[in-house]
Amino acid sequence: MQAFEYANPATLAEALKSLGSSWDEAQVLAGGTDIISLMKDDVAAPKRLVNIKNVKELGGIAPHAGGLRIGATATFDELATNAAVRTYPAIRTAVLGVASPQIRNMGTAGGDLCQRPRCWYYRAGFGLLATKDGQPLVPNGENRYHAIFGGGPAYFVSPSSLGPALIALGAKLTLESASDKRTVDAAKFFLAPGSETEREIDLKPNEIVTGILLPAAAGEKSATYEIREREMLDWPLVTASVALKISGGKVSSARVVLGHVAPMPWVAVAAEQYLLGKAISEATAEEAGAEAVKGAQPLSQNAYKVQLAKVAVKRALLAAAGKA
Amino acid sequence: MPDYHWPPMDQRRAIGKRVARLDGLQKSTGQAKYNSDLNLPGLLFGVLLTSPHAHARIKSIDTSQAEKLPGVTSLRVIQGAGKELNWQGQEIASVAATTENIARDAVRKIKVEYEVLPHLVKESDLGKAGTRAKAAGEVTTGDPEKAFQEADAVSEGLYAIPVITHCCLESHGQAVEWKPDGVNYYPSTQNLSAIGAELGRSIGVPAAQIHSHMDHVGGGFGSKFPPDLWGAECAQLSKASGGRPVRLFLDRKQELLIAGNRPSLFAKIKAGAKKDGTLTVWQSESWASGGIGGGGLNADALPYVFRNVENRKINHTSVSLNTGSARAWRAPSNQQLSFVTCSALDDLAAKLGMDPLAFFLKNVNLSNRPDVYKYQLEKAADLANWSKLWQGRGASKGPIKRGLGIGVSMWGGLGHDSKCKTTINPDGSVAVELGSQDLGTGTRTCIAQVAAETLGLPIAAIKVTIGDSSLPASGASGGSTTIGGVSASTRKSSVNALQKLFEAVAPQLGGNADQLEAVDGRIQVKGTPSKGLSWREACRKLGVSKIEEMGENVSRTAIRDGLINQGTAGVQIADVSVDVETGKVKVNKLVAVQDCGLVINPKLAESQVYGACIMSICAALLEERITDQQTGRVLNPDMEFYKLAGLADIGDIVVHMDIRPDMDKRGVIGLGEPPAIAGIAAIANAVANASGVRVAGVPLTPYRVLDALGRRTA
């Protein structure tokens, strides 16, 4: 780890002033569960870290416009124990799935959305796009955990478990810089970088994610289903987050979002369309799973993730409909 | 000669008791200090610069920027310009500095230019190994060809078990303080008594001037015998820093790259049997690697346990890779041998349409201890509820399928050379001292139990001191020889000391020393409590001179003493569930039946088996070192993607120690390694039984299980 400056602002305005125009200049420090590892591995080396945990207005979980506002620095533990979050099962399951008590105590909602990919080539210093001598390493390399959708030139998978759940629930994110405030759909926040200098989220070096806005939970049935190699301290191989509105026993609106299968949370549009007007049953859930993985482009070692994605969608739908 | 024999089973008062480990509280409250915790006055931090490449030549190395960094006290080049590096993680330079961060900054400022050379870091495809593959053993017995023709069933398969690492939670390393009058050495080792002399040889200091000390070690598993290059480096850094103590422990990445591994084994196996299940013929072509030195194997050890099969044709190939070198890994080779053998036999049973339990029972005669394996198979089957739960391969219904599988093991034992001193003080206090180490197995506690038993005292009355080179020497803890060595030497030194005490009080008790006994804190005429003295009164008779007596276990001749023995057997049965839609395996239960002769502390013995079962579950379900041929790198030298099981992954473990009187009579036998052998095979066979397909390789992750189930939908 390189030596760095430490800024410890008490207000959002001060925090925003401490940021810079490049990632090398300054980066946000929230729970530190990811940024510190990146610095120890010499993958990130910002000259300044800006601690945002003492900025009051970035914290807390509170009612907002009939829904909920989750402050960027709300920890996983706060999310896990908050009564209002329980009304969003898709989020709650994703939160409880995260790692360990230690990570849940330190890791924050904003940090989860902004954390960097776990691709082992990236973490070993071969860049976000994982290349050596200009050649991509993933397609012919060790790609069992990599993307089965949207691959090329980026093949890593978006590591966020919250991302897919937020997208399924139609959440928005609020961002601020010293000169600007904006709100983006969670679905538009995640990007597949086309070059080494792009980032995988719609965030500028001088911006802070200030919060998450969730619409009202009423009338929505949601669920997340995760498949992991091990039960603790592990990343999912695949997740599916779904949100359904059901009227008269039939699906009137559906969101189906896969996690850990693409450089961004992957919205399974075909599955969503298939579900409209259908009742959720083993058979329709299974078929939706099959629809969700149509067009998957697995790499040399990760075709098994296609099967996992299919099953995750099926099981998430059944769980959301209360039929698991 | 005094009678050293163990007291009969039914008369023991300390041995055989379920005593909690003496250092348990210290360890669980964090009071126990490991040498990696050591914070000596003026401590400097040592860090290694290691090779990022699997194979390269150093074109140039420039340390000038690093040396200028304030706080750096010494810097040493280990591999200079022109030197060839043969694996990622190979040591290039070392630095000592006043803080760890400065040392790391300095390492980053060392400029090395490399000429990158071709490498091989994968052995799974033997066809790609070229000249890196070398013939490494061939055995033919009987007439395999004819036997295959005559066999009623023949099964063929490929079985693969990858390289895994030791994953010691306390990484390898030491602190060293090189003073003008001698070297203080604080290693993390399995070999405390002898490691100082070895360090001395590599740094040119006589053994007499090296003082080694270690209270606890945070895992070794066979990887912590020598001082290693970093031990010598650490000493030299201390010397070059004016004798200030330097602490140098590998970081996690280095630990996984260069501190040892268990070699892989890939085996194409063809086996044949008669209708009744009798194994008649075995043929295997195998290959393995544990790094640059290749992966040797005693081909004659196949098939494992059932070695006396008449017709065998075996050949083995060793593949040299550009990866860190193998080290002994808790029962070297045995996990691999057990896994490939039991998997192949389980497949053969399936081919015969036979219950594998019946099949293994049918073939116990091919082992060296048929009766023991028969007993253990039946016992384990009973504990696993085999007769109720077992169904044929793939017969379990629904997406979550349940299955059972068997694995077997064998191991040696005996006891290493060990000297022990028992001191009886005139105030009645007792000290037992030996230069052994407690790897977490409970060695300290067992020593106290042996001395307490011998002296007729409560365990709390014995002060045990180990872990210092000034104490009588005890051997390295390898090959499951520790309990044999230390129990025999402690028994002897304590019997000898007691004899001296008997001699001192015999006149007063009006008898011969030979007629006395030590029971329940008293010295008395045998069988006559009224003619006796309390332990304290007896010791007071010593006046001002304490009794100090030695006892010795000599490995070579130990078996004649009748105190210790060798040869253990083990059977493990796994009960698993496989979600065939996701390929996820869950261990419901792992049953372990194990013999190890006379068990000094059943609680600690069981605890040893629990730990070994957990390691087996890790290796069966998760663990694997993943290398990348394009970059030559190990991609998971961390605890994130080098996965160990957590509590939720482990399931129930049921341990049954085979402590029948006939076993007890054999004497003490080590248990460090034996229980870590059979679990992987048991779990793999249970998965085959549940899912209906043989997954060729472990670990049994969805990646492999779904592949075997043909569910890859690409």
Ligand SMILES: Cc1cc2nc3c(=O)[nH]c(=O)nc-3n(C[C@H](O)[C@H](O)[C@H](O)COP(=O)(O)OP(=O)(O)OC[C@H]3O[C@@H](n4cnc5c(N)ncnc54)[C@H](O)[C@@H]3O)c2cc1C
């Ligand atoms: C073993 C392990 C298993 C894990 N498993 C999971 C899992 O299953 N699912 C999952 O989703 N996550 C998982 N995690 C990741 C964990 O959730 C993240 O590390 C955590 O959410 C990051 O939050 P943080 O507050 O610690 O972020 P930090 O480490 O402080 O920051 C992470 C990054 O985000 C930036 N950042 C943080 N907050 C903001 C903000 N408000 N505005 C702008 N930028 C910001 C930082 O600059 C940095 O680049 C796992 C982590 C580990 C170590």
